[in-house]
Amino acid sequence: MTHVLVIEDDPSIRASLVRSLTDRGHAVASAPTGLVGLQEALDTRPDLVLLDLGLPDLDGQSLLSMLRAVRQTPVIVVTARDDDTTVVKALDTGADDYVVKPFTMDQLEARMRAVLRRSDGAAPDDAVAVGDLVAEPAARRASLRGTELDLTRREFDLLVHLMRRPGEVVRKRDLLTEVWNLPYGGSERTVDVHLSWLRRKLGESAAHPVYLHSVRGVGVRLTAPEDGSRAAAGAGGAPTPA
Incomplete structure (x- = not known):
């Protein structure tokens, strides 16, 4: 079972993601703001974070930087922003994937599997x-x-x-x-x-x-x-x- 943390301020989208992911067999926690999400990530150590960029208390890019400073937890950005500058910045900051709303749950779960495979099959540590x-x-x-x-x-x-x-x-x-x-x-x-x-x-x-x-x-x-x-x-x- 994969432990997923959803950081999303829109209550309807957050509830839909939690319900759909739970129905698909994942253990799901959620947070409506960046700071609550950061604390949840530190406390529960999820296997994967789904992160919206348009959060009410701090920009998702800033939260991504904070997460990367303390954890290497895989992060998929899930947002309506699709301009190339934002995508490049998010990936360079440390996002493992980037999904643009609207999306299907089949597509999102396929992205999750790909990110988790890479995380589980990390490259050898040999120099x-x-x-x-x-x-x-x-x-x-x-x-x-x-x-x-x-x-x-x-x-x-x-x-x-x-x-x-x-x-x-x-x-x-x-x-x-x-x-x-x-x-x-x-x-x-x-x-x-x-x-x-x-x-x-x-x-x-x-x-x-x-x-x-x-x-x-x-x-x-x-x-x-x-x-x-x-x-x-x-x-x-x-x-x-x-």
Whole structure:
């Protein structure tokens, strides 16, 4: 049985979600505000949180940041906001998936299963290295030539996913599925934006790649740089704009 916490201010939507999820065999708790939801998440440690962004006491994005500061509980944002900026911000803040209202319960439960599968089947904690780039999943730390990189949660997950497939061209659609848990949709622009941020932190750009190489119309490939490229990337120290 999955313990689900629903944080939703609209009483009719909240009651409908609680009833439908309960009928489907889940144990469900709910909260009408962000602060009550945060306390519930801390006290009961749910398996999954369904989070509305339009809360009366604080913005759902802020609540998501608070949750991520203390828990790695999977979070699915469930909201009427569907603009690309909001979606990207929520995913970058730490949401595991994003569902736009209105939706069917079959769709929502499929998303829940996908997120929980990823959570239950977490990647191995073994460190991985490609060239001078090293990632330690257990510590959630990555470094380049011995200098630790300041990566967001999503940037780190994206980097590790690519590092575990060195030399392989990974499609953006597969990245949306495996890193963002968006098997039923999602904008590839989300991947482009995070790759751009990641390139900056690696000191390279799309025009002058060192580790991250775009394959037009297909996806992206992470490879160890040639000695000359590695030396060039190490010179100067400042990141190159993407």
